Amino acid sequence: MKSDKHEFLYTYARAAFDDELQRFRNIEDKSAKYLSLLSVGIVAYSIILRFYSDLFFPAESFLQWFVCIVVGITYLAFASAWSFLYRALSFREMPRLPLDEKFIDNYEPESLPTIHFALTKTCSEALKYAREGNSEKSELLIKGYKDIAIAMWSLTLSVILIVSSSLITERNMPMSENENSESQNQSEPSTEPNKEVPPPEVTFVLDHAIPEIERGKQQINESGSKSSNK
Numbered sequence: 001m002k003s004d005k006h007e008f009l010y011t012y013a014r015a016a017f018d019d020e021l022q023r024f025r026n027i028e029d030k031s032a033k034y035l036s037l038l039s040v041g042i043v044a045y046s047i048i049l050r051f052y053s054d055l056f057f058p059a060e061s062f063l064q065w066f067v068c069i070v071v072g073i074t075y076l077a078f079a080s081a082w083s084f085l086y087r088a089l090s091f092r093e094m095p096r097l098p099l100d101e102k103f104i105d106n107y108e109p110e111s112l113p114t115i116h117f118a119l120t121k122t123c124s125e126a127l128k129y130a131r132e133g134n135s136e137k138s139e140l141l142i143k144g145y146k147d148i149a150i151a152m153w154s155l156t157l158s159v160i161l162i163v164s165s166s167l168i169t170e171r172n173m174p175m176s177e178n179e180n181s182e183s184q185n186q187s188e189p190s191t192e193p194n195k196e197v198p199p200p201e202v203t204f205v206l207d208h209a210i211p212e213i214e215r216g217k218q219q220i221n222e223s224g225s226k227s228s229n230k
Contacts, residue, residue: 006116013123017097020130024094027137031088031144038085038148042078045155052162063165070158077151084144088137095126 049071097119107115 006113006120009120010116010123013120013127017123017127017130020127020134021094024130024134024137027134027141028089031085031137031141034141034144034148035082035085035089038078038082041151041155042082045074045078048159052166063161063168067158067161067165070154070161074151074154074158077147077154081144081147081151084140084147088140088144092133092137094133095129097122097126 107118110118
């Protein structure tokens with residue numbers, strides 16, 4: 001005999017259980033999307049820092065140290081959010097309604113109201129386990145979302161500080177160039193002569209003096225010519 005009351009209870013319990021399973025799928029879908037966007041954001045932020053890291057690292061001024069601290073906080077927030085979202089995507093066993101040979105053998109002889117009532121209790125118990133699993137995943141997803149918000153604020157602040165550091169560096173470059181040109185001008189040697197430097201001493205040389213070796217050769221040649229004349 002059909003009982004509308006037990007059928008309604010089973011339909012209601014089954015709908016609640018199906019809604020909880022759909023909530024499980026929605027949580028995993030959101031976690032996967034957030035994790036993908038976060039991974040892309042980390043890569044893009046790292047590429048930006050690759051080109052502008054010379055502006056603040058190695059840190060020397062207070063602004064450069066502040067930029068390094070903000071960048072470190074940004075990466076910590078990114079890592080924390082990525083960890084929470086990845087754990088939200090971890091595999092978890094979810095309850096399902098039984099449908100095997102044992103179930104068929106046990107409930108085939110029973111009446112329809114009895115089967116509806118038994119399945120209502122099974123759905124209620126399965127709903128409890130599903131909510132426990134979804135609450136854990138939801139908590140991880142919420143924590144990951146909060147860390148993403150912190151990372152976005154920190155990322156925005158770090159970009160502003162990097163731009164400010166770039167502008168300050170560009171302003172200081174003309175001043176440093178002027179100072180370098182002045183120092184170069186000061187270091188260039190003067191074109192005016194130093195009149196205090198003493199002049200070199202004059203040396204005297206006998207223009208027609210015959211060196212000793214040449215004189216000896218000349219005497220030998222003269223004696224040789226005399227002997228030949230004799």
